[in-house]
């Protein structure tokens with residue numbers, strides 16, 4: 190029996206990148222998985238097909254994290270569709286970088302709505318729906334702790350907010366055996382941050398391992414935190430950054 194047999198999970202932003210890798214890994218470990226997407230309907234359905242090919246249930250739900258009502262309501266939609274909810278992965282996020290003087294109010298609102306408010310609202314909804322022993326795992330960023338150059342004010346601020354949320358959730362939900370943890374990836378090769386992009390070389394050089402990570406390497410850590418093996422880990426921030434912070 191796999192470690193997540195009988196469990197169900199919701200992964201926000203599961204159509205591409207790390208979210209897709211996490212959804213597939215949780216399914217591989219035995220979970221039924223719902224994912225959200227906004228634009229990538231075909232990509233989301235491909236992920237669902239791969240989940241179903243593993244013999245698990247897969248569901249794609251369109252839910253824009255920028256929409257406050259959709260961001261919270263999707264947790265109930267997933268729990269209703271899957272019959273229960275054990276694991277919430279707050280993965281959907283956007284990266285808006287640039288000099289502070291050039292970032293518009295619309296940029297500030299969009300990044301905070303998606304990277305912070307949606308995570309709060311989904312976690313709030315999950316607090317009401319998660320089974321005993323449930324999991325809330327959010328995807329932050331190594332930039333919450335170490336910003337290696339200019340242009341990161343808005344993004345780093347948004348990801349740093351998840352640190353306080355995660356610790357407070359751990360305190361609030363611990364009584365029910367529910368853990369809340371934050372994964373901090375370093376540079377990971379996805380559409381958001383391609384390993385052959387214009388800033389890739391300098392990012393690789395900032396890591397101890399001298400390379401980008403893969404979405405699967407982040408998914409491995411998420412799968413561990415979702416498993417019963419990690420039941421005594423909560424309120425933690427776990428780096429998967431190739432030594433970016435070393």
Ligand code: NDP
Nearest residue numbers: 202204205206207226227228229254281282377379381382
């Ligand atoms: P990608 O841009 O490759 O994928 C983003 C995913 O999120 C897609 O599935 C996309 O769906 C979805 N998404 C985007 N906007 C929304 C929205 N408003 N509502 C719901 N879903 C949305 O990103 P990554 O996989 O690289 O990033 C995943 C997470 O990891 C993010 O939180 C990011 O900030 C964080 N991160 C990334 C790093 C990196 O180097 N790549 C480093 C550190 C952290 P769709 O295609 O349908 O729009």
